[in-house]
Amino acid sequence: MRDVSIIGIGQTSVGEHWDRSLRHLAYDALAAAMRDAKLERADALYVGNMLSGEISGQAHLGSLIADFAGLRGMEAIKVEAACASAAAAFRQAYIGVASGLQDIVIALGVEKMTDDVGSRLTAGLASAADADYEVIHGITFVALNALIMQRYLYEYNVTREDFAGFAINAHANGAGNPNAMFQRPISKKAFMKSGMVADPIGLLDASPMADGAAAVVLCPTDQAREFTDNAIRVKGSAVATDSLSIHDRRDPLWLQAAQDSAQRAYRQAEVTPEDIDFFELHDAFTIMAALSLEASGFAERGQGTRLACDGEITLEGKIPITTRGGLKARGHPVGATGLYQIVEATQQLRDEAGDNQIANARLGMTQNIGGSGATIVTHIFERVS
Amino acid sequence: MRDVSIIGIGQTSVGEHWDRSLRHLAYDALAAAMRDAKLERADALYVGNMLSGEISGQAHLGSLIADFAGLRGMEAIKVEAACASAAAAFRQAYIGVASGLQDIVIALGVEKMTDDVGSRLTAGLASAADADYEVIHGITFVALNALIMQRYLYEYNVTREDFAGFAINAHANGAGNPNAMFQRPISKKAFMKSGMVADPIGLLDASPMADGAAAVVLCPTDQAREFTDNAIRVKGSAVATDSLSIHDRRDPLWLQAAQDSAQRAYRQAEVTPEDIDFFELHDAFTIMAALSLEASGFAERGQGTRLACDGEITLEGKIPITTRGGLKARGHPVGATGLYQIVEATQQLRDEAGDNQIANARLGMTQNIGGSGATIVTHIFERVS
Numbered sequence: 001m002r003d004v005s006i007i008g009i010g011q012t013s014v015g016e017h018w019d020r021s022l023r024h025l026a027y028d029a030l031a032a033a034m035r036d037a038k039l040e041r042a043d044a045l046y047v048g049n050m051l052s053g054e055i056s057g058q059a060h061l062g063s064l065i066a067d068f069a070g071l072r073g074m075e076a077i078k079v080e081a082a083c084a085s086a087a088a089a090f091r092q093a094y095i096g097v098a099s100g101l102q103d104i105v106i107a108l109g110v111e112k113m114t115d116d117v118g119s120r121l122t123a124g125l126a127s128a129a130d131a132d133y134e135v136i137h138g139i140t141f142v143a144l145n146a147l148i149m150q151r152y153l154y155e156y157n158v159t160r161e162d163f164a165g166f167a168i169n170a171h172a173n174g175a176g177n178p179n180a181m182f183q184r185p186i187s188k189k190a191f192m193k194s195g196m197v198a199d200p201i202g203l204l205d206a207s208p209m210a211d212g213a214a215a216v217v218l219c220p221t222d223q224a225r226e227f228t229d230n231a232i233r234v235k236g237s238a239v240a241t242d243s244l245s246i247h248d249r250r251d252p253l254w255l256q257a258a259q260d261s262a263q264r265a266y267r268q269a270e271v272t273p274e275d276i277d278f279f280e281l282h283d284a285f286t287i288m289a290a291l292s293l294e295a296s297g298f299a300e301r302g303q304g305t306r307l308a309c310d311g312e313i314t315l316e317g318k319i320p321i322t323t324r325g326g327l328k329a330r331g332h333p334v335g336a337t338g339l340y341q342i343v344e345a346t347q348q349l350r351d352e353a354g355d356n357q358i359a360n361a362r363l364g365m366t367q368n369i370g371g372s373g374a375t376i377v378t379h380i381f382e383r384v385s
Numbered sequence: 386m387r388d389v390s391i392i393g394i395g396q397t398s399v400g401e402h403w404d405r406s407l408r409h410l411a412y413d414a415l416a417a418a419m420r421d422a423k424l425e426r427a428d429a430l431y432v433g434n435m436l437s438g439e440i441s442g443q444a445h446l447g448s449l450i451a452d453f454a455g456l457r458g459m460e461a462i463k464v465e466a467a468c469a470s471a472a473a474a475f476r477q478a479y480i481g482v483a484s485g486l487q488d489i490v491i492a493l494g495v496e497k498m499t500d501d502v503g504s505r506l507t508a509g510l511a512s513a514a515d516a517d518y519e520v521i522h523g524i525t526f527v528a529l530n531a532l533i534m535q536r537y538l539y540e541y542n543v544t545r546e547d548f549a550g551f552a553i554n555a556h557a558n559g560a561g562n563p564n565a566m567f568q569r570p571i572s573k574k575a576f577m578k579s580g581m582v583a584d585p586i587g588l589l590d591a592s593p594m595a596d597g598a599a600a601v602v603l604c605p606t607d608q609a610r611e612f613t614d615n616a617i618r619v620k621g622s623a624v625a626t627d628s629l630s631i632h633d634r635r636d637p638l639w640l641q642a643a644q645d646s647a648q649r650a651y652r653q654a655e656v657t658p659e660d661i662d663f664f665e666l667h668d669a670f671t672i673m674a675a676l677s678l679e680a681s682g683f684a685e686r687g688q689g690t691r692l693a694c695d696g697e698i699t700l701e702g703k704i705p706i707t708t709r710g711g712l713k714a715r716g717h718p719v720g721a722t723g724l725y726q727i728v729e730a731t732q733q734l735r736d737e738a739g740d741n742q743i744a745n746a747r748l749g750m751t752q753n754i755g756g757s758g759a760t761i762v763t764h765i766f767e768r769v770s
Binding site: 001021023050051053054056057058059060061062063064066067072073074075076077078079080081082088091092095096098099100101123124126127128129130131132135238239240241242243244248256257260370371374375 | 386406408435436438439441442443444445446447448449451452457458459460461462463464465466467473476477480481483484485486508509511512513514515516517520623624625626627628629633641642645755756759760
């Protein structure tokens with residue numbers, strides 16, 4: 001197997017792109033990543049997307065986007081794992097290069113959610129959960145997460161207020177990210193006063209639906225110097241799964257797939273959580289941030305919110321998270337989110353994170369969660385130069 | 386890169402499975418393939434599927450099926466390339482094993498179309514075409530193929546009757562396949578009298594919608610002997626793409642992605658079309674069989690129907706096709722079809738094709754087409770023992 005590095009990144013701003021279609025958003029991110037890598041061709045394209053069939057009546061995005069980007073004929077395929085689709089696409093791109101079969105590979109995540117913000121979107125998001133065992137009872141995706149959060153409050157004797165730090169930190173960091181959907185800090189008072197979406201999840205616990213696309217270019221590490229002086233090495237890569245249904249899990253408050261994929265990534269990278277300089281986690285809801293920190297080894301069981309309360313998740317803290325706004329403030333275009341995380345981790349490791357830069361960042365981790373935890377993809381990246 | 390072989394195959398019968406859900410069909414095929422390989426675990430699962438989001442309200446099939454099959458936790462992902470989804474999943478499984486990252490890998494294709502046979506299914510199938518450039522005008526997927534066939538009749542001065550041989554051969558072979566949806570031969574008279582679906586495509590030019598699942602298990606060739614004495618080697622593997630829109634292609638009567646992927650597979654396998662003993666092609670409509678034969682090098686441009694008229698595509702002919710019924714008679718559960726083709730090719734190369742057995746088959750080719758030709762996946766398989 002070959003060692004693999006990122007040599008180019010690209011993204012669109014995250015928001016309501018009424019003037020850009022799905023293929024245009026994809027093109028914008030892909031072209032930016034190609035320009036960044038100073039490339040005009042590639043061997044393969046892996047597209048992460050969740051909802052284009054339901055929302056835009058468009059399947060077959062691999063060929064569609066390859067063609068629209070002027071790369072007609074190339075190998076191109078779509079990968080789907082609900083909200084973890086983009087990191088799953090990155091994983092396939094990584095395997096393609098590592099195998100020796102493909103040299104220059106693009107991983108792209110794209111989602112166009114605002115073409116339908118009515119019932120099809122709510123139903124589409126619920127398709128990440130188990131249609132026959134969960135959704136058939138009428139539950140929405142946010143309500144499923146609310147059940148988990150309610151249980152967390154009960155088991156660990158914490159309050160809604162203990163989750164405020166996750167949202168406040170995300171919005172504070174979003175203020176420094178010109179591509180974020182929300183670029184204004186929020187106060188604890190605003191958090192506590194925000195309307196309830198699905199008790200106990202309030203509006204400021206939840207990430208916003210959005211349009212967006214992000215892309216990276218990968219190549220073998222030993223060829224990376226031909227293209228760039230600041231290649232970022234993929235040091236760990238892992239996917240793990242769990243049951244879609246929450247009731248089927250041994251413990252609804254433990255993200256087993258986060259633990260499994262993080263442990264595999266740590267082993268491959270030969271590092272421990274203490275070595276990680278920052279962690280782009282999947283804060284679709286604040287409860288997911290807490291559970292991700294616990295299962296990935298950054299906090300004891302039931303102690304995830306402590307890190308938020310103690311300020312350990314800020315840019316200057318022990319384990320900075322959502323350093324460019326996270327899903328909460330950057331926005332959550334579901335099938336693109338995993339690649340936004342990877343683009344942002346690359347920016348940190350290249351010293352290109354502007355106001356959000358973490359000093360001396362050498363090792364960054366990303367974690368993309370599909371459904372309420374049924375697919376979890378963890379990657380570890382390293383600055384080489 | 387490692388050499389890769391198939392060590393297990395499984396399939397459900399193709400048809401209207403009112404008593405089995407999507408996950409049950411997937412399980413049936415997966416478990417059969419695992420039994421065939423005498424395995425109880427695997428490193429990864431790649432699921433091909435096109436329509437579960439639209440038809441069954443269920444995304445996230447990788448984790449869902451891994452969990453339902455008793456393999457919770459394993460790496461699992463869904464791959465989609467319209468009707469070429471299953472061969473695309475096989476391609477990813479092949480890359481996973483070739484890379485050295487995964488040893489025992491399952492590729493599975495599953496489709497449950499009969500849960501909705503109304504407008505959502507017609508719209509879902511049309512999502513293989515270009516939503517903004519083609520489908521917005523109201524055209525269905527069969528109508529798109531009818532435009533191509535109409536042009537073929539005009540350009541090459543052939544008649545509808547010249548396509549009869551494709552359907553007659555498929556149904557004759559389906560009669561020998563206990564898993565085929567249609568197991569009765571048809572006459573030329575029946576073909577000519579069958580009702581028109583979209584002029585000039587008649588009912589017996591078109592493959593039927595169906596439910597079904599098919600799976601294979603792959604491992605490195607040098608480990609295959611631990612599991613089986615009749616491993617089948619993957620000798621060539623390639624994906625190529627084209628524009629989704631037919632009007633955007635240089636020549637609407639030429640499947641450029643079939644030519645590109647077939648040529649790459651021939652080069653990798655170091656063979657020519659003359660070496661191929663049989664060809665499981667993608668006869669979603671008879672016109673696609675003709676175009677596939679031409680672009681893959683078995684017939685000159687405009688001469689594809691000649692092979693059907695001259696009997697060269699039958700089990701005893703120069704290039705047997707659809708040897709177990711093809712899409713026309715075995716049935717076309719869209720996101721599963723590519724793996725039915727690969728399972729059937731494996732049966733031929735193992736001498737397990739029963740009444741349909743081709744004598745001394747050593748090299749078989751499969752070709753799975755997404756949309757009207759925008760993703761085409763070609764594989765070449767070899768009997769080793």
